[in-house]
Structures are given as C-alpha cells and as structure tokens.
Amino acid sequence: MAKDKKSLRPRAQTPKGFRDYFGAEVSDRAEMLRAIMQVYHRYGFDALESSAVETVEALGKFLPDVDRPNEGVFAWEDDDDGWVALRYDLTAPLARVYAQHRNDLPLPYRRYAMGPVWRNEKPGPGRFRQFYQCDADTVGAASVAADAEICAMLADCLETVGIPRGDYLIRVNNRKVLNGVLEVMGLKDDDQRAAVLRTIDKFDKVGEAGVRELLGKGRLDASGAYIDGVGLAPDQAEPVIAFLTSGRLEAADTLANLRDAIGESQVGDEGVSELEEIAALLAAQGYGPDRIIIDPSVVRGLGYYTGPVFEAELTFEILDDKGRKRQFGSVAGGGRYDDLVKRFTGQAVPATGVSIGVDRLLAALREKGRIGGQVAGPVVVTVMDRDRMGDYQQMVAELRQAGIRAEVYLGNPKNFGNQLKYADKRQSPVAVIEGGDEKANGVVQIKDLILGAKIAQDATLEEWKDRPSQYEVPRGDLVAKVREILSAHNLDTGAQG
Amino acid sequence: MAKDKKSLRPRAQTPKGFRDYFGAEVSDRAEMLRAIMQVYHRYGFDALESSAVETVEALGKFLPDVDRPNEGVFAWEDDDDGWVALRYDLTAPLARVYAQHRNDLPLPYRRYAMGPVWRNEKPGPGRFRQFYQCDADTVGAASVAADAEICAMLADCLETVGIPRGDYLIRVNNRKVLNGVLEVMGLKDDDQRAAVLRTIDKFDKVGEAGVRELLGKGRLDASGAYIDGVGLAPDQAEPVIAFLTSGRLEAADTLANLRDAIGESQVGDEGVSELEEIAALLAAQGYGPDRIIIDPSVVRGLGYYTGPVFEAELTFEILDDKGRKRQFGSVAGGGRYDDLVKRFTGQAVPATGVSIGVDRLLAALREKGRIGGQVAGPVVVTVMDRDRMGDYQQMVAELRQAGIRAEVYLGNPKNFGNQLKYADKRQSPVAVIEGGDEKANGVVQIKDLILGAKIAQDATLEEWKDRPSQYEVPRGDLVAKVREILSAHNLDTGAQG
Numbered sequence: 001m002a003k004d005k006k007s008l009r010p011r012a013q014t015p016k017g018f019r020d021y022f023g024a025e026v027s028d029r030a031e032m033l034r035a036i037m038q039v040y041h042r043y044g045f046d047a048l049e050s051s052a053v054e055t056v057e058a059l060g061k062f063l064p065d066v067d068r069p070n071e072g073v074f075a076w077e078d079d080d081d082g083w084v085a086l087r088y089d090l091t092a093p094l095a096r097v098y099a100q101h102r103n104d105l106p107l108p109y110r111r112y113a114m115g116p117v118w119r120n121e122k123p124g125p126g127r128f129r130q131f132y133q134c135d136a137d138t139v140g141a142a143s144v145a146a147d148a149e150i151c152a153m154l155a156d157c158l159e160t161v162g163i164p165r166g167d168y169l170i171r172v173n174n175r176k177v178l179n180g181v182l183e184v185m186g187l188k189d190d191d192q193r194a195a196v197l198r199t200i201d202k203f204d205k206v207g208e209a210g211v212r213e214l215l216g217k218g219r220l221d222a223s224g225a226y227i228d229g230v231g232l233a234p235d236q237a238e239p240v241i242a243f244l245t246s247g248r249l250e251a252a253d254t255l256a257n258l259r260d261a262i263g264e265s266q267v268g269d270e271g272v273s274e275l276e277e278i279a280a281l282l283a284a285q286g287y288g289p290d291r292i293i294i295d296p297s298v299v300r301g302l303g304y305y306t307g308p309v310f311e312a313e314l315t316f317e318i319l320d321d322k323g324r325k326r327q328f329g330s331v332a333g334g335g336r337y338d339d340l341v342k343r344f345t346g347q348a349v350p351a352t353g354v355s356i357g358v359d360r361l362l363a364a365l366r367e368k369g370r371i372g373g374q375v376a377g378p379v380v381v382t383v384m385d386r387d388r389m390g391d392y393q394q395m396v397a398e399l400r401q402a403g404i405r406a407e408v409y410l411g412n413p414k415n416f417g418n419q420l421k422y423a424d425k426r427q428s429p430v431a432v433i434e435g436g437d438e439k440a441n442g443v444v445q446i447k448d449l450i451l452g453a454k455i456a457q458d459a460t461l462e463e464w465k466d467r468p469s470q471y472e473v474p475r476g477d478l479v480a481k482v483r484e485i486l487s488a489h490n491l492d493t494g495a496q497g
Numbered sequence: 498m499a500k501d502k503k504s505l506r507p508r509a510q511t512p513k514g515f516r517d518y519f520g521a522e523v524s525d526r527a528e529m530l531r532a533i534m535q536v537y538h539r540y541g542f543d544a545l546e547s548s549a550v551e552t553v554e555a556l557g558k559f560l561p562d563v564d565r566p567n568e569g570v571f572a573w574e575d576d577d578d579g580w581v582a583l584r585y586d587l588t589a590p591l592a593r594v595y596a597q598h599r600n601d602l603p604l605p606y607r608r609y610a611m612g613p614v615w616r617n618e619k620p621g622p623g624r625f626r627q628f629y630q631c632d633a634d635t636v637g638a639a640s641v642a643a644d645a646e647i648c649a650m651l652a653d654c655l656e657t658v659g660i661p662r663g664d665y666l667i668r669v670n671n672r673k674v675l676n677g678v679l680e681v682m683g684l685k686d687d688d689q690r691a692a693v694l695r696t697i698d699k700f701d702k703v704g705e706a707g708v709r710e711l712l713g714k715g716r717l718d719a720s721g722a723y724i725d726g727v728g729l730a731p732d733q734a735e736p737v738i739a740f741l742t743s744g745r746l747e748a749a750d751t752l753a754n755l756r757d758a759i760g761e762s763q764v765g766d767e768g769v770s771e772l773e774e775i776a777a778l779l780a781a782q783g784y785g786p787d788r789i790i791i792d793p794s795v796v797r798g799l800g801y802y803t804g805p806v807f808e809a810e811l812t813f814e815i816l817d818d819k820g821r822k823r824q825f826g827s828v829a830g831g832g833r834y835d836d837l838v839k840r841f842t843g844q845a846v847p848a849t850g851v852s853i854g855v856d857r858l859l860a861a862l863r864e865k866g867r868i869g870g871q872v873a874g875p876v877v878v879t880v881m882d883r884d885r886m887g888d889y890q891q892m893v894a895e896l897r898q899a900g901i902r903a904e905v906y907l908g909n910p911k912n913f914g915n916q917l918k919y920a921d922k923r924q925s926p927v928a929v930i931e932g933g934d935e936k937a938n939g940v941v942q943i944k945d946l947i948l949g950a951k952i953a954q955d956a957t958l959e960e961w962k963d964r965p966s967q968y969e970v971p972r973g974d975l976v977a978k979v980r981e982i983l984s985a986h987n988l989d990t991g992a993q994g
Contacts, residue, residue: 010554012596012841015578018548026544027534034531037524042897042991044875044904044923047523051515051627052549052613057507074550076573081512087558097517099509106922108907116549130548141907145886151904162917279721284887285894344509349687380539389642389774390781397649397782398541407541408646410605410638426541427601488653 017123018130021024028371029362029408032161033114033134036356039157040136040377042111045148046362046414048111050093052118056083058096060343086118090135091340091353098139099344108141109138114253114358137353139341144274147308147336147352148281154312154332155291162370167316168331171295173309174275175335176301177258180268181243184261185236195230196240199369200299203244215240221410239263246296251279254294260379274308300333307336308352328364332356376491379406380420382420383413384435391439395432395478401477403494404486429481429491446471448485515627525858525868529658530611530631533853536654537609537633540646545608547590549615553580555593557840569628570616583615587632588837588850595636596841602896607637611855634850636838641771641957644669644805644833644849645778651809651829651851652788658858659867660811665828668792669807671772672799672832674755678740681758682733692727693737697796700741712737736760743793748776751791771805802832807851811861823863829853873988874924876903876979879917880910881932888936892929892975899976900991901983920946926988927979931972937994943968945982 014020021029030150037047056075075085087093090113098109107155114134123129136153138146151170158168178200187193199214206214213219215237218229231235246257262268274295282292286374298311314328334354341349366372392408399406407426409419423431433445452469473481486493511517518526534544534958553572570576570584584590587610595606611631620626635643648667655665675697684690696711703711710716712734715726727734736758743754750771759765771792794809811825831851838846863869878892889905896903906916920928930942949966970978983990 009841009843010593011552013552013553014548014597015550015552015575016898018550020548020598021544021546022598023543023545026546030531030534030544041524042900042902044902046520047518048520049518049523051511051517053512053515053615054626055508055510055512060507074570074573074575078512078513078571084512096507096511097507100511101517101519110904118550130550142909143886143907145890145905146907148890149907187964195667196879212650232501239734249909281887281890284891286794286891325908333815344506346506379536389640390778393642393645393778394781394783400653403539405539405541408642409606410607410643410646412636412639412642424604427655484786 002093009145015129016463017128019128024372028365029132029358031134032362032365032371033358035160036134036157037112039115039153039160043110043136043153043156045110045112047138048094048097048113049115050087050090050097050113052086052116054087054096055081056085057384058344059085059087059092069116072120074118087117089117089138090115090355091337094137094353095340097342098349099341099387101195102345108146109139110136111139112136121344131303132358134356134358135353137351139351140349141352142350144277144308144336145281146486147274147310148278148285149358150334150352151278151292151310151352152282152285154334154356157356158312158331158361162365162368163314166291167368168291168314170292170310170312171298172275172278173294173296173302174271175300175305175309176271176306177262177266177296178243178271178272178302180262180265180271181239183265183268184239184263185232196232197303198228200240200244200302203297205301208241208245211235211244212241243296244299247294248287251294252287254296256278258268258296271284271307278308300330301335302350304337305335306338309333309335310354312356316368318367327344328367329360330357331361333471376405376429376486377423379404379430379432380419380423380426380428381406381407381408381432382416382423384416384433385439386413388434388439395434395444398479399482399494402483404479404482405492405494429489430477430485432482438472442475443472446473446478446481446485450489451485512626514618514625516625519721523868525862526629529859529862529868530629530855533631533654533754534609534611536650536657540607540633540650540653542607542609542633544614545591545594545610547584547587547594547610549583549613550581551584551590551593552578553582554843556582556584558587569617571615573603579825581964584890585616586614587612587630587852587939588634589836591632591634591636591850592837592841595846596838599842604636605643606636607633608636629855631853631855632689632850636848637846638849639847641774641805641833642778644773644807644982645782647831647849647851648775648789648807649779649782649784651807651831651853652784654853655809655828655858659862659865662787664809664813664865665788665809667789667807667809668795669772669775669789669805670793670795670799671768671804671805673764673804674759674793675740675768675770675772675799676737677762677768680762681736681760682729689727693729694800697737697741699794699797700794705738705742709734709738709800723961740793740917741796744791746786748786748791751793752776755793758843759782767860768804775805797827798830798832801834803835804833806830806832809853813865825864827854828861873902873926874920874985875926876929877916877920877923878903878905878907878929879920881913881930882936883910885931885936888931889921892931892941895976896979896991899980901976901979902989902991926986927982929975929979935969939972940969941972943970943975943978943982945985947986948982 035462073085075083078084116130117133118130154170182193199211210219214229215232216229219227222225242261246254246261249255255272258272279294293432298309300311301309311330312332313330316328317325318328320326332354336352338348338350340351379399381392383392396406396408417450431449432445438444448469455469483493570582570585572580575581613627614630615627651667679690696708700708702939707716711726712729713726716724718724739758743751743758747750752769755769776791787789795806797808798806808827808830810827814822815825817823829851833849835845835847878889880889893905894904926947928944928946935941945966952966980990
C-alpha cells in the first residue's frame with residue numbers, strides 16, 4: 001500500500017537538457033548583463049523584450065506534412081494561433097518585431113535584447129536546451145558605420161565586464177571579399193562553391209596546408225580516414241589561400257593583400273573598400289589594432305552573413321581538460337544580414353548585429369578571477385533562547401538597516417551545533433551569539449568564522465583554546481564590530497548600501 | 498504571381514495574448530526588480546533560476562485521458578520526457594527544486610526568484626499569457642518568525658522601490674483562526690464549509706450585511722439575480738461575522754476580538770497565538786502598525802494557505818476608468834503552505850513566501866511619478882558630409898567616453914530634415930551639427946532640442962529667428978557644452994558614469 005503510493009510520486013527532476021541556477025550563478029550573470037546593458041544603452045541602443053512564444057510561421061520554421069513541426073524548436077499547437085514555438089534565438093523575433101512595429105520605431109532602429117532561448121536538440125555535457133543570449137542589432141542602416149560602431153561597442157563591453165585590453169581581440173572580415181575570391185576562381189557550380197565554403201570553415205582546424213589538400217585531391221585526416229577534396233587545380237585554389245593568409249599586423253598591408261586576392265572582382269572590391277572604411281572609422285574613434293583588427297582568417301559565420309563579419313576572441317591561455325594550454329577563444333560574434341525582414345514585408349532591410357555568448361563570457365570572467373571569488377554569505381544570528389526570538393530579530397534588523405546581509409537562524413534551535421553547521425553551509429563570515437548570561441550582562445559574542453576556520457586548520461591546541469576569533473562586545477557595538485570583521489576580510493560592509 | 502508570393506508571407510504578429518516590451522518598459526522593470534533583489538539579498542535570500550520548462554508531472558498538472566494535458570499550462574510531448582510544460586508560477590518549480598537538491602541546500606532554505614511565467618488562458622484586455630513574477634520563500638522553517646521576516650522584508654521592498662511609508666499597508670491574517678471559527682460553528686459537512694469559505698471570499702465586495710445574507714437565506718445581487726444562501730441560522734453565522742469584523746487599530750484589541758470569535762477551538766487558539774507572536778516579532782524589529790497590521794478582513798488566499806496569510810495594499814487613491822476615486826489596492830500577497838514538497842518526497846516541509854505582482858507594482862510606481870517621467874533619448878550627432886563619418890564617430894566616441902548616451906545618425910544622410918525628425922522620434926535632448934564651414938572654423942553647432950521645442954510652441958517670429966536654442970562652440974568644448982545643456986534640463990550628464 002505504502003509502496004504503491006510512493007510509486008505515484010512525481011520525479012523531482014528537470015526535463016533532460018534543462019538545469020537550475022543557484023545563488024551566485026544567477027547574480028553574477030545578472031551583474032554581467034547589467035554592465036553590458038549600460039554600454040549598449042550609452043551607444044543609443046534601446047531595450048526590447050519580445051515574447052518567448054512566437055508563431056512557427058513567424059520564426060521561419062515550416063511544418064512538414066507530419067503532425068509536428070521539425071526538430072530544432074519546442075513547438076505545440078495552440079487553439080487560436082495554430083503551431084507556436086519557443087524562440088530559438090533573439091534575431092528571428094527581432095525581424096518579426098521590426099516588421100510588426102516598423103511604423104512606430106525609429107529608423108535606423110538600434111535595439112538590444114537579453115534573455116533565454118530554447119533549442120530542441122539532443123542535450124550533451126555542458127550543452128543545454130535553454131540558455132541566455134545577449135544581442136545588439138541595428139536595423140535599417142546600410143552604412144558600414146553601423147558595423148564599425150558595433151565592433152567598438154563590443155570592445156567596450158568586454159572591457160567593462162572585466163576583460164582587460166590585450167586579453168581580447170575583435171577580428172573583422174567581410175563576406176563580400178570571399179564572394180570576390182570565389183568569382184575570380186571562376187566557380188560557377190553552386191555545389192563546388194558550397195564545397196569551397198565548407199573547406200574554408202575548416203581553416204581554423206587544418207591550417208593552410210590542410211586547406212590546400214582539401215581544395216585539391218583530398219586529405220588523410222588524423223583518424224586515418226581519407227577526406228575527398230573539392231578537386232581544384234593548385235592554381236585555381238590559390239586565391240582562397242591568398243585570402244585566408246592575407247592577414248598582417250598593419251591593416252593597410254592586410255587590405256593590400258586582399259586587393260590582390262580578389263583581382264578584378266567588383267563585389268570583392270566592394271568588400272575590401274568596406275573593410276577599409278571600417279578600419280578608418282574605428283581609427284577615428286581611437287580603436288586601434290590592439291583592440292580590433294581586419295583578419296581574413298575569420299571564417300565562422302561567413303556562410304550566414306552577407307557583408308562584414310566579426311568575432312571577439314579572448315587571447316589569454318587556459319588549461320584544457322587534459323592540462324594542455326590553449327587560447328580561451330571566441331565569446332561573441334556577429335555580422336551583417338540583409339534579408340531577415342524581407343520575409344515579412346517583401347522589402348529588403350539592411351541589418352547588422354552581434355551576439356555575446358553569455359555562458360562563455362561568464363566562464364572567461366571566472367577564469368580571470370573576476371567573479372566566483374570569495375562569496376560573502378550572510379551574518380548569522382544564532383538562537384540561544386527560543387523565547388527571545390524578538391531580541392534576535394532586532395539584531396538582524398539593525399544589521400540589515402546598516403546594509404549588512406544578515407539572517408536569524410530559523411530552523412529548530414535546540415541543537416546549537418546544527419546552527420553553526422548551517423552558518424558553515426551558508427558561508428557566513430560572522431556568527432552572533434547571545435545567551436542568557438550575555439543578555440544579563442548587556443553583551444554579545446561575535447565569532448569571526450573565516451578567521452576561526454583558518455585557526456582550526458593551523459593552530460596549536462593552546463591557540464585554539466584562546467579562541468582569538470571570538471569577541472565579546474557590548475550589545476550596542478554589534479553593528480560596528482561586525483563591520484570591522486567584514487572589513488578585515490575585505491568583504492562588503494554595507495557601508496555603500 | 499506577385500500576389501501569390503505576398504500571400505505566402507508570414508504574419509508579423511505575436512501569438513494572441515503575448516506582447517513585446519520596448520525601451521523604458523524593459524529597463525524600468527529591470528531596475529525595480531534589481532532594487533527588490535537587493536533587499537531580498539540583504540535578508541539572506543539566495544537567487545534561484547529554475548528552468549522555464551518542467552515535466553507536467555512535476556508541475557502537478559495531470560493528463561486527462563485525451564491527447565493533451567488540461568488547460569492552464571502550455572504543454573507538449575517531448576521525446577525524452579513525455580509531457581512537459583512551461584511553468585505557470587515560481588512556487589511549483591521551487592517545490593521540485595527543493596525536493597531534487599535538498600541534500601545540497603541549506604535548511605532552512607531562503608530563496609528568491611524572478612522571471613516570466615506562462616498561463617494558457619483566454620487573453621483579455623490587460624491580461625497576458627506571459628508575465629513576470631517576483632517571489633521570496635523560506636522552505637523548512639516551521640517558526641512564524643519566518644512569516645514575520647517576510648512581512649518586514651515586503652515593507653522594505655515597497656519603500657526601496659519608491660512607495661513611501663503611509664502609502665502602503667501590509668495586512669496579516671491566519672487561516673488557523675478561520676479554521677477555529679468554522680470549528681466553533683460546528684460545521685462538519687465539507688460542502689457547507691466550502692460554501693462558508695466562498696462567502697468569506699466575497700466580504701470585500703458585499704460587506705458585513707451581504708455576508709450575513711449569504712450565510713443565511715440568500716441575497717438579491719445588484720443585477721437582480723437571487724443568490725442562494727448557505728442556510729445557516731443567524732446565531733450560527735455569528736462567529737464568521739465576529740471574525741471578519743474583529744479588526745481594530747490596536748493589535749491587542751484585534752487579537753482579543755479574535756480570541757472571542759474562536760471560543761474554545763484549539764486550532765483557533767494556535768492561530769491567534771501565532772498572530773500574537775508575529776505582532777511581537779515585528780514590533781521588536783521596529784515594524785509598527787503604520788506598516789504592518791493584524792487584519793482579519795484579509796480573506797484572499799485563505800483557501801490556499803495553511804497558516805499566516807499576508808497582503809500588501811497600496812492605500813493611496815487613483816482615478817479609475819470612469820474618473821471615480823478608488824484605492825490602488827493589492828500589489829503583493831503570500832502566506833504559509835506546508836504540503837508542496839510532500840508530493841515529491843512524502844515528507845511534509847513547512848514553507849512560507851510572498852509573490853510581488855510585478856506589473857501592478859510598476860503601474861503603481863508610474864502612478865506615483867516614480868518612473869515613466871521624462872525619458873532622455875541619446876544625443877544625436879548629425880551627418881552633414883557623408884565622407885566625414887569618421888569625424889562624427891569621433892564625436893560620439895568622446896561623448897560616450899564621458900558617459901553621455903550618444904549616437905551618430907546611421908540612416909541615409911541626404912535629407913537633413915529626416916535627421917532632425919529622427920532625433921525627435923528618439924526624444925533626443927541635443928543634436929550636434931558640423932558642416933563644412935564649421936569644420937573649417939574648428940567649431941560645432943549644438944542644438945538644445947528641448948528648449949527648441951518650447952520656443953517653437955511659445956515664441957514670436959523674432960525670437961524664433963534668434964535661434965537662442967542653438968549654440969556655436971569650439972570643437973574642443975563639445976562634451977562640456979552638451980553636459981551643460983543636459984544639466985540645465987536635469988538629465989543624466991554621465992558625470993557618475
């Protein structure tokens with residue numbers, strides 16, 4: 001009977017691929033997003049929070065002739081609206097919002113958006129089906145000044161959240177230059193063009209020699225498998241190699257190399273000119289190659305974007321799972337896309353934007369020790385006499401009014417050891433104790449738990465007995481003494497609220 | 498042909514009952530939630546962000562024998578987890594999280610949560626299917642000190658976001674007192690108890706006389722319909738009336754009245770004692786009846802909660818749709834509930850908490866003029882010469898580095914009128930102009946758009962021609978002059994970043 005009942009209990013578990021975030025995981029992210037938001041705001045971008053649910057039609061996912069829409073989104077059928085789905089990014093909703101509200105929005109429209117998105121994908125380690133995005137886009141500005149501005153803003157964001165100059169680099173490329181390269185190669189077959197694009201995408205992994213092989217006859221990969229090549233003659237492949245390897249320290253040299261790579265191509269010329277303009281605009285604002293560079297080896301996203309493409313890379317080294325050094329890598333990317341709104345209105349509207357990888361950037365800040373250091377738990381006021389709860393509540397009220405994070409122990413106070421264990425679990429820096437004797441004498445005991453933990457580790461028995469981490473002070477000095485201890489440990493004393 | 502294509506275009510619209518939030522709608526809410534979060538944090542509450550998607554099983558919504566789960570939630574069938582749904586509040590997920598992670602969480606566990614929830618209900622005017630909640634709960638504390646603490650915290654929250662003392666009142670009641678009342682009435686029939694509870698819920702609307710009628714023979718309502726009564730004799734109904742009308746200015750008097758109403762009932766006695774304890778604990782912390790009162794007329798939620806119940810009401814008057822004065826009313830409510838975790842673990846875990854109505858509180862702050870006043874748009878640097886975009890970008894960079902919100906016009910600069918129209922739409926306080934002559938003379942024109950708009954309304958033609966709202970200053974004085982104008986209009990000058 002009891003067993004039957006038990007089997008009816010629901011499992012206490014998130015669905016697969018979802019997770020919960022606790023304490024500093026939530027507040028660190030909120031603080032980081034707030035700092036980014038302030039930079040976006042200063043650049044004239046306005047907040048937009050679109051609904052989490054969109055019609056499948058608006059998202060651009062189309063129904064197959066089966067009962068459910070295709071994989072990739074979480075979708076269901078609504079009585080009023082047919083198939084609807086959770087947004088899978090913040091760009092598709094932007095296109096819908098812009099098309100819906102275009103008569104009321106300024107043109108150009110600069111907007112930022114931050115929030116969760118959902119992907120109906122097989123979850124894996126560190127790969128979740130709900131995660132945060134943090135985007136800024138400019139809709140309706142054809143000028144590459146909009147792209148340059150976003151690159152500068154991205155640099156400001158990284159420095160504001162705590163990535164110092166020198167530890168990041170924003171790399172800018174242009175899809176039109178690549179189109180020019182494909183043009184001079186004389187590739188007219190779409191399949192072959194696609195194959196070349198896929199190969200370029202592998203440049204990061206296989207390097208120049210690898211790309212040469214893959215554009216030609218093919219390549220034996222590390223696993224021993226033979227990868228078929230695109231089948232170009234070495235001469236024909238040359239512009240791709242020239243394009244990928246044209247990066248130099250000086251923007252002028254890189255741009256000259258790119259001019260060579262695109263030959264007589266008009267679209268290629270346009271692309272190089274755009275990069276020149278971006279470099280000039282950034283220089284005018286004081287953003288030099290120590291922050292933003294023209295770099296033709298940026299290939300990620302070239303298939304998706306239609307003009308300038310940019311990527312923010314963190315250049316400091318970390319140790320990977322196997323203890324090997326590697327660069328931290330990409331934390332943000334974006335570029336120009338021009339056809340998103342056209343789906344709705346029939347009119348092409350130029351747009352450009354950036355998306356910051358929230359979890360990646362948080363991991364980087366943790367890596368740099370910017371967040372996730374010592375977490376100050378609350379001061380815990382213990383309960384020695386359950387009939388005097390009012391006295392203890394008065395103490396926490398005083399501490400809180402002084403801006404100090406504090407709480408009274410609300411569990412069963414019978415076992416004092418449990419109260420100290422609780423304070424330990426809360427990472428409390430300070431415990432306050434007021435028994436009957438203290439009350440009678442008008443004093444309180446204040447335990448410095450951080451110092452206490454250090455002493456417990458290192459001290460001799462004599463030192464331990466001296467209890468130098470516990471202080472008896474007049475009741476009226478409670479706040480001052482707690483503040484003194486917090487201050488000694490460089491913790492927030494509430495002095496600035 | 499063209500027509501066919503057009504009909505294939507997706508509608509640019511949110512699903513019914515969903516909406517988008519723009520600019521200050523987003524940032525005002527974020528600022529309010531941040532202020533509340535800081536109070537929660539100071540009280541020792543930790544952040545929790547649970548996943549938006551839960552298994553239907555964990556949410557406690559059960560499948561009927563048809564294809565889809567019942568109304569109320571947005572649900573769909575997942576390949577891995579069966580039926581899953583968007584959370585409809587923040588309390589059900591808390592129960593699941595607590596059951597799942599109880600070995601790692603401190604006990605008691607104080608947590609706060611803020612975020613959207615979703616309801617699959619018919620949308621109506623001002624009624625949306627996605628909205629924000631902002632909760633704080635303490636799990637695992639049986640003591641009413643936990644309830645008292647949450648009431649004090651709620652008062653702090655309201656004052657922190659900008660509701661001054663005197664403009665709100667937190668009213669506290671206790672379900673156990675009501676249970677005592679039902680006990681002394683000798684009601685053993687569950688249907689009759691339920692009918693009495695429903696009647697009590699109408700006290701706010703129909704008043705004492707109305708409740709008397711409804712507990713007795715029945716009542717003719719305003720529409721002329723006759724509402725059947727519960728059928729109690731006048732004597733039998735008396736304890737309910739005594740309970741509902743026992744509130745007095747002094748807590749001691751209210752509590753004495755309640756003692757009379759509950760007679761010999763043990764559970765009633767427990768309830769009154771709890772209210773006494775809450776009143777004493779709040780008094781010890783300095784929260785008097787100007788902020789928190791014992792008020793037996795709080796009936797909302799009495800059916801759901803198991804112990805203390807509280808509600809925050811804003812007492813200032815507003816005009817309703819028809820121009821009549823009325824009190825603003827409730828913005829937050831909560832209480833003690835003890836069976837939520839038991840569903841998962843079989844063990845009863847005491848819990849108490851509060852939920853702040855985010856949209857209601859925002860509306861109240863707007864009503865009080867705390868938010869939604871003059872919005873400062875960005876300074877707009879106009880483009881007089883498209884070849885000198887670098888110069889203009891340099892200006893905005895200087896302004897931004899000084900902490901001033903600024904942007905360069907990124908649309909087609911050909912028509913200068915469009916640029917000023919854009920600045921108008923952006924609610925820009927200042928426009929900056931640098932044509933060829935200005936460039937040659939090393940000066941810029943700075944237009945005070947706020948003053949300009951005033952002059953355009955009031956000025957004579959002569960005054961208008963004098964253009965006293967436009968200043969020519971040396972290029973080097975750009976930031977200083979803009980700051981001076983912003984300062985004259987009490988706008989953020991970026992001086993504090």
